């Protein structure tokens with residue numbers, strides 16, 4: 001057996017994929033961190049305190065893992081789901097009753113809830129260890145935007161099953177936009193935007209309309225939320241995550257007492 | 259409507275597993291303590307958890323018997339009393355008092371045996387409550403299950419953080435560095451971190467798979483824009499905001515406050531000028547920022563979400579934890595605006611009203627006059643209070659922060675406090691709006 005493993009690990013194919021030998025000794029454990037694409041996110045060595053579970057709770061890592069789970073299960077769900085009034089609900093129904101591997105939707109939904117929770121817990125830990133203090137101020141700001149994106153991802157996804165739960169939760173949530181000061185048609189000061197006696201802010205031009213693409217939660221909204229949920233917000237989040245991780249390194253690694 | 263036999267038979271299997279898990283948990287604790295029973299009190303506690311485990315096994319067998327009368331439950335009297343007593347005021351004040359007590363006596367509550375006792379008590383109360391149909395139907399609603407998880411996770415991690423902070427604070431008081439400092443030797447990321455991450459990933463995957471297998475994602479009837487469900491609720495993470503709608507109009511509760519939350523969070527690193535407490539758990543070195551954050555996060559965000567999810571039913575009425583969500587429950591609302599209280603109630607004269615046919619400017623003047631009590635109050639709150647605080651309680655803050663940073667901080671804090679203040683005004687004097695200018699869509 002050992003020799004088969006040995007043969008594989010010394011073959012040309014293996015060596016062309018992995019740019020480093022097995023990380024069995026100290027030298028190669030360092031080399032692996034520097035030459036592997038995925039691992040080079042990490043430093044080579046790290047303070048023991050910075051990887052203690054009791055310190056970081058691994059919450060940022062778990063949140064990122066959940067983001068990856070959402071990406072994979074989300075792509076699989078997109079194979080089955082069509083964002084139209086005719087099909088949306090039926091496709092979800094079929095996912096439950098017909099499709100094999102029938103827990104795809106469950107995985108996606110529960111991981112989404114979990115991601116909201118772990119993001120909060122991660123923020124909680126960063127606050128409680130005072131890790132937002134210099135030089136990490138800006139990474140905290142990026143974190144807050146990531147938190148907002150996480151909530152928006154969850155919110156836009158909530159509509160897609162197109163059942164009662166979905167449209168009414170989104171209706172209640174987006175009704176707020178109607179009351180946006182100045183820009184919502186029921187908001188305070190919307191009278192201010194009147195040009196030549198013509199009211200610029202109506203229920204067909206206000207902030208809520210911009211969000212929903214219609215006067216109420218309808219097919220336009222479904223399309224809009226689908227695009228936001230599957231493309232726009234994930235891309236924005238991926239970019240910010242990259243910056244977030246890069247900054248963790250550049251700001252001197254996981255925080256610790258000086 | 260109280261628990262009926264059929265429902266109890268349904269949950270008995272779940273409760274059996276539930277109590278068995280608590281028994282196992284305590285059994286493990288007992289064994290671990292037994293092993294190091296030379297530790298002070300180790301033996302005694304080991305016996306206590308062993309007994310708890312046995313009691314839990316008995317409860318489990320009662321539950322598993324499937325006989326409705328045998329399933330352990332809170333007595334109906336107790337449930338009625340809890341329902342009668344509970345309301346938004348008791349709930350909010352109660353959680354506030356509880357968090358304060360936990361904070362003040364944290365040295366006591368973080369002791370492992372005390373925390374373990376607390377965990378046991380909350381798990382048992384939870385189990386007994388689950389035998390109530392009304393309670394179970396809300397807690398077990400698929401989308402609400404994560405919130406139960408959130409509560410237990412928050413409790414656990416708050417305990418974990420606080421117990422490290424307590425140790426560190428003690429060390430700092432003795433002039434020693436925080437414990438994190440003791441472990442600042444470097445280790446290689448492969449294998450130490452990479453393997454931890456791998457194990458975390460496997461654990462999370464296993465947990466997710468089990469969750470997905472045992473709990474179906476909710477799917478209700480197809481969407482219908484004419485059938486409005488009652489209550490209509492936003493997704494759970496926004497229910498704190500929805501709860502704020504009880505006290506404020508949507509423009510403030512739904513737009514301004516959330517924006518301020520986001521802005522305020524982003525501002526934290528630039529407002530907190532305290533250089534201590536960077537990179538380790540500590541409370542005593544940063545008491546002010548700690549208390550402000552915890553008040554905002556635990557009290558104004560998390561407890562409001564719990565309230566909005568579990569205790570708000572049809573028509574957004576408040577329901578006790580064991581109360582049936584009747585859509586016919588009526589709550590008497592006799593809230594009054596401040597101008598009404600001031601002009602009519604206090605001065606015994608009608609509200610100022612512009613004479614018919616007066617110019618726009620004149621009308622605006624009358625509106626300002628009518629609303630002057632609220633405007634003056636609000637104005638002094640936001641404009642006069644910050645400088646006043648700057649020369650009194652926040653004197654040292656002001657001198658360290660400079661004008662702009664100080665003003666941003668004080669106004670953010672005052673706006674955050676506007677929520678609890680409005681709650682108190684509502685509960686005590688039934689205040690609806692401080693300022694109400696419907697002509698302009700502006701109510702506050």
Ligand code: HEM
Nearest residue numbers: 056060061063064123131139140143144146147253254255
């Ligand atoms: C999508 C959400 C997020 C992901 C995937 C993520 C991921 C991570 C990871 C993997 C780390 C490394 C340390 C650790 O695991 O604790 C980290 C650190 C950090 N995160 Fe996040 N994060 C997210 C959101 C946030 C939020 C909401 C905040 C704060 C508001 C934040 C602020 C920070 C800061 C300041 C650090 C540096 C901490 C230190 O050096 O101790 N992040 N993040």
